[in-house]
Amino acid sequence: MYTATTRAIAVTVRPQYLPDQSDPAKSKYVWAYQVRIENKGDATVQLRSRHWKITDGLGRQQEVKGPGVVGETPMLRPGDVFEYTSGTPLSTPSGIMGGTYQMVTESGENFDIEIPVFSLDTPTAKRNLN
Numbered sequence: 001m002y003t004a005t006t007r008a009i010a011v012t013v014r015p016q017y018l019p020d021q022s023d024p025a026k027s028k029y030v031w032a033y034q035v036r037i038e039n040k041g042d043a044t045v046q047l048r049s050r051h052w053k054i055t056d057g058l059g060r061q062q063e064v065k066g067p068g069v070v071g072e073t074p075m076l077r078p079g080d081v082f083e084y085t086s087g088t089p090l091s092t093p094s095g096i097m098g099g100t101y102q103m104v105t106e107s108g109e110n111f112d113i114e115i116p117v118f119s120l121d122t123p124t125a126k127r128n129l130n
Contacts, residue, residue, distance in 0.1 A: 006113035008041030009076070009103065013118045022122075024093065031120045032087040033097070035069070039076040045103045046075045047082070052099040052115070057092030069101075093122040 003012045014034045021030040039045060052064040067073065074082040088097065098117030104110050 002116040002118040004114040004116035005040070007103075007111060008039070009045065009113050010036075010038045010040055011101070011113060011115050012036040012038075013116055015097075015118050015120055017120070017122050018087070019122075024122075027091045028089060029091070029093050029120075029122055030087060030089045032085055033118070034083065034085045035115075036081060036083045037074070037076065037101070038081045039078055042078050044075065044077045044106050047073055047101050048104050048110070049102045050099065050115075051102070051112075052097060054088055054090075054095065054097045056090045056095040064099075088120070090120060093124065095120045 001012055001014050003010060005011075012035070016032050018030045018032055022028055037047065047069060049065065049067050050069055053061060054064065055061045070084045070086060072084070076082060096117055096119055099115045100112040101115060102110060102112055
């Protein structure tokens with residue numbers, strides 16, 4: 001699990017390789033990732049948009065931006081938790097993802113919260129320690 005907290009909002013991500021949806025012979029590797037967003041603060045906030053940066057094992061990067069997550073823009077009152085599962089394909093057996101969610105307070109203040117950078121690795125991926 002990977003966790004980051006920004007302004008009392010904790011984002012936890014748990015990635016999982018999906019061998020049944022992957023086809024290494026065709027350079028297709030697929031992961032699911034479960035995201036948990038928990039409002040540990042005292043202000044109500046709403047998730048408005050997402051900005052992901054996905055980097056494959058060869059250093060090629062793609063960005064994904066858009067409104068909400070999985071078709072929703074959840075409102076999080078103090079103590080609320082929102083969870084969802086999504087996925088991403090890569091053409092390499094490893095990579096990394098991370099990014100931000102844009103949030104807005106009830107008073108209209110916009111701010112970004114960190115999505116922790118997390119590793120996407122197949123069970124057989126060669127790992128390099130830097």
